[in-house]
Amino acid sequence: MNLAHVVIRQEAEGEYVVGDPASGNFIVVPEVGARLVELFAAGRTVEEAAADVERETGESIDAADFAQVLLESGVARETEEQHQWAISKVPTWLVKPFFGPVAWTVYAACLVVTLVMFVVEPSLRPTYEDTFVFPDIVLSLVVTNVVVILLTFLHESWHAFAGAAVGVPSRLRLERRGIFPVLETDLSGLWALPPVRRYGPFLAGMAVDSVVLFLAVGPRYAWSRGWIDLPPLLIRILAMVVLSQVAKLAFQTLAYLRTDMYLVMATATGCGNLHQVTRLSLKRLVRRLTPDEETVLSTAHTQDLRVARWYRLLYVAGLIWMIWFAIHFIVPSAKVTFGWAFGVLIQAPALSLYWWEGFALLAFTSLNVFLPLGVAIRNRRRATA
Structure with missing residues (x-):
């Protein structure tokens, strides 16, 4: 387990942020957790780190379980490999x-x-x-x-x-x-x-x-x-x-x-x-x-x-503003574009250039209107996976 890259910073009284700036993975841990990270980064094994913390605090701790949390959260790395975005x-x-x-x-x-x-x-x-x-x-x-x-x-x-x-x-x-x-x-x-x-x-x-x-x-x-x-x-x-x-x-x-x-x-x-x-x-x-x-x-x-x-x-004021914006900007523009697109699809000869223009407009507007719903469904599926 590699923790040489991890940074530790005190966020509040008794709380520390530890994580990998390169990957963007961070977790909040108590003071004893920050101490374990320091020991792991210094090369201590799980057993040695647990023994050190017990000597310092007088309390036993499950260092192996904490090490697993670091790996699962992405804070710790199995190897030295580091991904850098462009x-x-x-x-x-x-x-x-x-x-x-x-x-x-x-x-x-x-x-x-x-x-x-x-x-x-x-x-x-x-x-x-x-x-x-x-x-x-x-x-x-x-x-x-x-x-x-x-x-x-x-x-x-x-x-x-x-x-x-x-x-x-x-x-x-x-x-x-x-x-x-x-x-x-x-x-x-x-x-x-x-x-x-x-x-x-x-x-x-x-x-x-x-x-x-x-x-x-x-x-x-x-x-x-x-x-x-x-x-x-x-x-x-x-x-x-x-x-x-x-x-x-x-x-x-x-x-x-x-x-x-x-x-x-x-x-x-x-x-x-x-x-x-x-x-x-x-x-x-x-x-x-x-x-x-x-x-x-x-x-x-x-x-x-x-x-x-x-x-x-x-929070509530923001919800009200979003509704107001939808009523005064999104709905009127969508009404115009949907109305024009349906009118073209009904009146223009099927599969003509003008008909395809109406179809493209309908698809384009639908994407803009319904894309948020698609993203919401995707996020819900990821959360329940």
């Missing part, structure tokens, strides 16, 4: 300037100036109609989704670059947050760092989103003031980008969905399992919990329980 190979010196004091000042200024432009010129604020850049609905949705995907990769790449700037590797995965399918950058290795060093990687995606939003709103603001002349098509494309970025930034504030701001808040408050504790405390108000769920609450850390008392208000 993004971890980005040199720190190359990306570090993008996350220094000057860079963060630029990110904040972009967001503040954009908000001022929204206040001064309300017509720049996004509406669901901004999705339809072209008269051709299919072309509009294709272009919009391509742009959204590219900007999403930019958002997640900025998380990864910020992680690389502090020496933490990362990987991308498809997840679900409420009704939204999302790409997520796994930066579990950040938990090996002191809290103050985690904020930059957590906020990096929103930072670059603020820059893109500013670059989309700025030209439209100048055009609205008559300072510059822009082609109508470019104005519509910029409006579509604004809608995408505003939705993305607003989404990240939904802390109840374990978004970027949730990670910031959990770190700031020193919580380890705030989301689950809050969700179960709310669930208990409306229905009976399972024995396992009751165990989670009864054994929850006091800090998680304390913060959950007011965090529940943000």
